[in-house]
Amino acid sequence: MALRDAQGPYFGEFGGRFVPESLIAALDELEAAYADAKADPGFAAELATLHSTYTGRPSIITEAPRFAEHAGGARIILKREDLNHTGSHKINNVLGQALLTKRLGKSRVIAETGAGQHGVATATAAAYFGLNCTIYMGEVDTERQALNVARMRLLGAEVIAVKSGSRTLKDAINDALRDWVASVDTTNYIFGTVAGPHPFPALVRDFQKIIGEEAREQVLVLTGALPDAVAACVGGGSNAIGIFDAFLDDEGVALFGFEAAGDGADTPRHAATISRGRPGVLHGARSYLLQDEDGQTIESHSISAGLDYPGVGPQHSWLADLGRATYRPVTDAAAMDAFRLLSRTEGIIPAIESAHALAGAIELGHELGEDATILVSLSGRGDKDMETAAEYFSILDSSEGPCS
Amino acid sequence: MTSVDSVIRARRDAGGGALIGYLPVGFPDLQTSIDAAVTLLENGVDAIELGAPYSDPVMDGPVIQAATERARENGFRFAHVLEAVSAIRERIEAPVLVMAYWNLIVQYGVDRFADHFTAAGGSGLITPDLIPDEAAEWITASDRTGLDRVFLAAPSSSDARLKTVSELSRGFVYTVSTMGVTGARHEVDAAARGLVDRLRAIGVGNACVGLGISTADQVRSVLEYADGAIVGSAFVSALDSGGLEALKAKAIELASGTRATR
The missing domain is CATH 3.40.50.1100 (Rossmann fold)
Known part of the structure; x- marks a missing residue:
């Protein structure tokens, strides 16, 4: 098998889905919506148009x-x-996942951010598509990337400074996951990197x-x-x-x-x-x-x-x-x-x-x-x-x- | 050894239900957490769920996060979980379960944990971030040792998933009462009742409801349809604010909700 063909959930012994049962339905739903989208030439065409006219x-x-x-x-x-x-490159993934959010019929997106680039990209896509948006960012990062916090707020997003743990990206992910466990009916989690549970590693890679x-x-x-x-x-x-x-x-x-x-x-x-x-x-x-x-x-x-x-x-x-x-x-x-x-x-x-x-x-x-x-x-x-x-x-x- | 299944059965046969109390190991320190677990068991709590403090507890709400962070600051090590199980079981005959995020078990070694936990007198493991799909190694180890294996069921779980969860769980099924993380809420979500009904329909014997229970009335109302009520944040808050005395009072108060509910 060509290395490019790896689709998860496992990459060798790595990957999988080690999350609370509460999130499985949402991950299944996202995986199915993505499979539909991949099979729909209209999805790729819409994303390509966005990339040429917006990105x-x-x-x-x-x-x-x-x-x-x-x-x-x-x-x-x-x-x-x-x-x-x-x-940054973050917009590539965010626009793809924002289109998926539309297909899922959800009205709110959440995301974690470290430097703020993924948060800014998500807030941008939320503004563009008219979605409610909450960004989780470690308190330490809100201090060292204050300008990006201002950008996200200007774009209409709510920015939550995460005060637990080390108050950085990993803790922002924890709080975003906690939000998602409670809000999954209305909310899509736009994950920013090729980590996390399946299907995120394959899905984010495909958009990048x-x-x-x-x-x-x-x-x-x-x-x-x-x-x-x-x-x-x-x-x-x-x-x-x-x-x-x-x-x-x-x-x-x-x-x-x-x-x-x-x-x-x-x-x-x-x-x-x-x-x-x-x-x-x-x-x-x-x-x-x-x-x-x-x-x-x-x-x-x-x-x-x-x-x-x-x-x-x-x-x-x-x-x-x-x-x-x-x-x-x-x-x-x-x-x-x-x-x-x-x-x-x-x-x-x-x-x-x-x-x-x-x-x-x-x-x-x-x-x-x-x-x-x-x-x-x-x-x-x-x-x-x-x-x-x-x-x-x-x-x-x-x-x-x-x-x- | 008293199994959690036999404790739940005995309560159900008496017309009530079981009360399961959660406490983090090492909060506020190892010895107090051991004493606290014994206090609960001596005052109407039927089984203990010992939480292993972890750096990235995605299923825990603010009260338990704060407690487990303090436990870690105060020097918690994973080996303390086994020490606590052993110390509690030496003092009292009751089921002691552990709730641990999966990486802690992976790093200790799944088989090694199963052996040491069994030797310490533990009765089973609750795995908040391990779903049956990923649990092959743990299923083998728990079958070998006879440990109970508690998976979570959520309101969003499909019927097919509930069937898998119920078939692979042993002891009880941990029924997540609301779409959220741990923490006392004013009302236990009606979703719990619907979920327990769905579990009953596929033949689940023991369904215990957790997440959001903090008053005797809530315990009573949960036990109208479930076999056990799991209480965490309310006990942790009591221990934090008033020590063992306050914890004892809270245990007595909540246990009053467990008797002859139907």
């Missing part, structure tokens, strides 16, 4: 030669998901795989060949699966996922789930996760709110175990260096999440040499990160100006 697809690719000089001279090609409406499908053709046209390597950041893993999918059965294309290593993968403060975790069950699926000896989830740490998650999608765990994709840690410091480097060499300010993939690409460029072509998922733009970056680089009202 701004196809997103372009941009070669980054000045950046590449710092990456061993390899050709670096960026897939520009940062140019999508709402500023357009990234790799476009990029594969675009790179072929530009270079006449497939890339030697594809690089993406991995939190839950939706942009990574999205860009990997089209290449899964291309044996000559190496796939690299870059996880957030925070202070360092060998310190207690990181989010390198596959690199340093072990298999377990979290948020409805069996996958790698950061946990203590007892199976309690360990809080993750990353400068990037979008990667600050102790779990990962089950398909990534499977690809890692198969050896089809390689997952490596990238520290906060390396990601921030790449963040600044891309800004200064190419005039593109990436999301800090995406900067992890850029840091990884620098590493790969040195390993693969100047004949290599590396496709990088630039999953989001950095506007939302300006406060974090300004503080990190001390460039607000300090003696060191931005051009120092």
